[in-house]
Amino acid sequence: MFAHCFIHMPEKGREESFMKRKAISMLMAVSLAAAALTACGSSSSGSADTTAATTAASTDSTASADAASGSGLSVSVVDGSEDSMNLDTAQAGTLAGLSACRHLYEGLYKLDKDGNVVPGQAKDVQVSDDGLTYTFTLRDDITWSDGKPVTAADFVYGFQHLKDGMGDYSTLLSMVSNAEAKDDKTLVLTLAYPCAYLPSVLAFPSAYPVRQDVVEAAGDAYATDPDKAVYNGPYELTDWTHQQSxxxxxxxxxxxxxxxxxxxxxxxxxxxxxxxxxxxSSGDVIFADSYPDEYKSQFTDNGLQFEDGYMTYCVMFNLGDNGNEVLKDANVRKALSLAIDRNRVIELRDMDDVVANTYTPSGMKNSAGEDFNTTIDPWFSDDYDANCEEAKKLLADAGYPDGQGFPALTYLVSNNNTQTVAEAIVDDWKSVLGIDSITVQQEENFFSAREDGNYDLSYYGWYMDYPDISNILNTMTTGQNDAKYSSDDYDAAFNAAVAEPDETKQWEDYAKCEEILSNDVPVAPILHAQNSFLFDDKDYDGLVYYCGENFFGYLTKK
Incomplete structure (x- = not known):
């Protein structure tokens, strides 16, 4: 017999941005069933008294064997900072952290060398005729880095660890109404509704298995050092010199x-x-995830790469308790949005961006090939002069004619690139609205500061995990955003959409979401961006790029 645990889906989770945190799915209760689940009063696979020291010894031993037997490449990359590097799959939320997790762990599905989603730890999957039951058979040759086999119970515990952790992706698997480990090699998932993109979700790092005994042995230190985790992916972490590499x-x-x-x-x-x-430039690394805008000409045809980002770049307004009261007025937020000269920002970035007059990026198509954004009303006119006049009126009606009496605000940004854009936007607010009391501030621990609500306005961007509308619109549901935005009407429309099997009706509910956002303006969409980075494609092939994340394991030397 296998115990069944009923776990309420926590209504907490956060989005991320240019470096990326991204939540998926909807707000609904989930039940998980598993063999060996502590929350149900039984033990997990593996010994509960496994120690970090034992794990460390296994890690060092395996690493030494790998280093001795390896005959492939050794490469150096720079991808993210210490602040962005959380290697607990339940807490990882930045592009860099998620990319690292793709190397260290593996789910039921993975990315192949062409960036396609293919079976990973799963050997076989059977899907019921109604699309609601997935029965996975795990491979016989999958192990953790300490030599123990990966079991179905590790996946079930990983799913619970994700939800209990209330991290950025705590609602990732909310389409799963039940998960059960029938035996060590058989995992059965029951869905609340058919989900054609389930393989993409299960290939996402947050859906990877987790060893309960290792988590319990490490406690709060889990995944903070090489010996505080075990790994079932193609790599293991053998050194972490914090703040360095x-x-x-x-x-x-x-x-x-x-x-x-x-x-x-x-x-x-x-x-x-x-x-x-x-x-x-010096050749110390073959990949860099960012660079200053002024370096663009230097790297054009010399390592600069562009990829479709499915990314919306915004100004975020803090509507929470720590936010300034002036931003609680939707008309003030709308005025600030309308006054932004988006075309000037796009020219300034010079990265082939397009104006974002919706929150959802383009490229979300239905079965007939129709783009979602062509079926909904834009948030504002393409007549910038008219937008500016409307912005002035809204601000005056809110009690701040020509910016008089507008309070001092801080606009938080993550790096030099986002600072340049922010300063241009602040110039628009000064020249159009007369507001001269907003200061741009670059914060080293940007993500933590924004998450904690220590800002008035902030840079915000969203890279999609996979091309489905739910992925972007979920970020504005209650508890899923650093704007502290909450709307019962929005949540109801979103939840109706993700549960709706009829595509036409689903898109109608998604359109309601966009309409509500355009009226409430918790964020001001600026542009839909491509992702850019530096990669030595003259000497190397095989970089896998997937929705802002990178995998380096398939690289080859030209």
């Missing part, structure tokens, strides 16, 4: 080790975009 070493016992061409990855951690660019 990590070392990822290929696992010789990974079932698909022959397809992994890079033996060791030195993963440098930096927050300054100029330092990253200089490291790339």
């Amino acid at each position: 990590m070392t990822l070493t290929k696992r010789s016992d990974y079932y698909d080790a022959d397809s992994i061409t890079v033996d060791q990855i030195t993963w440098d951690l930096m927050s300054d975009a100029s330092t990253k660019a200089n490291s790339f």
Whole structure:
């Protein structure tokens, strides 16, 4: 017999931005069933008294064997900072952290060398005729880095760990109404509604398995150092010099080790975009996740890469308790949005962006090939002069004619690039609305500060995990955003949409979501962006890019 645990889906989770945190799915109760689940009063697979020291010894031993037997490449990359590097899959939320997790862990599905979602830890899956039951059979040759087998109970515990952790992706699996480990190799998922994109969700790092005994042994230190976790992916973490770098070493016992061409990855951690660019220029690294805008001409045809980002770049307004009262007025927020010269921002960035007159980025198509954004009303006119006149009237009606008496506000940004854009926007507010009391502030621990609500206005961007409208619109549901925005009407429309099997009706509910957002303006969409980064494509092939995340294990030398 297997115990059944009924767990209410926590209504907490947060989005991320340019570095990326992204929640998926909807707000609904979930029940998880598992063999060996502590919350149900039984024990997990593996010994509950496993110690961090034992894990460390296994990690060191395996790493040494890998290093000795490896004959592939060793590469150095810079992707993210220490602040962005959370390697607990239940808490990882930045692009860099999620990318690292894709190397260290693996789910039922994974990315292949072409960036396609393919079976990973799963050997076989059977889907019921109604699309509501998925029965997975796990591979026989999958192990953790300490040699123990990966079991179905590890996945069920991983799902519970995700939800109990209330991190950025705590609602990732909310389409799953029940998960049960029938035995060590059989995992059955029952869905609340058919979900065609389920493989993409299960390939996402937050849906990866987790070893309960290791989590309990490490406690709050879980996944904060190499010996505080075990790994079931192609790499294990063999060194983490905090604030400086990590070392990822290929696992010789990974079932698909022959397809992994890079033996060791030195993963440098930096927050300054100029330092990253200089490291790339000098050849110290072959990949850098960001660079200052002024370096663009230097890297054009010399490492600069552009990829479709499915990304919306915004100004976020703090509607929470720590936010300034002036921003609680929707008309003030709308005035600030209308006064932004988006075309000027796009020219300033010079990155082939397009104006964002909706929150949802373009490219979300229905079965007939119709783009969602062509079926809904834009948030504002394409006549900038008319927008400015409306903005002036709204601000005056709110009690601040020509910006008089407007309070001092802080506009928080993450790096030099977002600061440049923010300063241009602040100039628009001064020239159009007469507001001269908003200061741009760059914060090293930007994500933590914004999450804690220590800001008035903030840079905010959303990279989609996969191209489905639910992925972007979920970020504005209650508890899922750092704006502290909450709307019962919005939540109801979103929940109706994700549960609606009829595509036409679903899109009608999604359109209601966009309409509500355009009236409430918790964020001001600026542009829909491409993602850009630096990669030495003259000397290397095989970089896998997927919705803002990177996988380096398939790299080859030209």
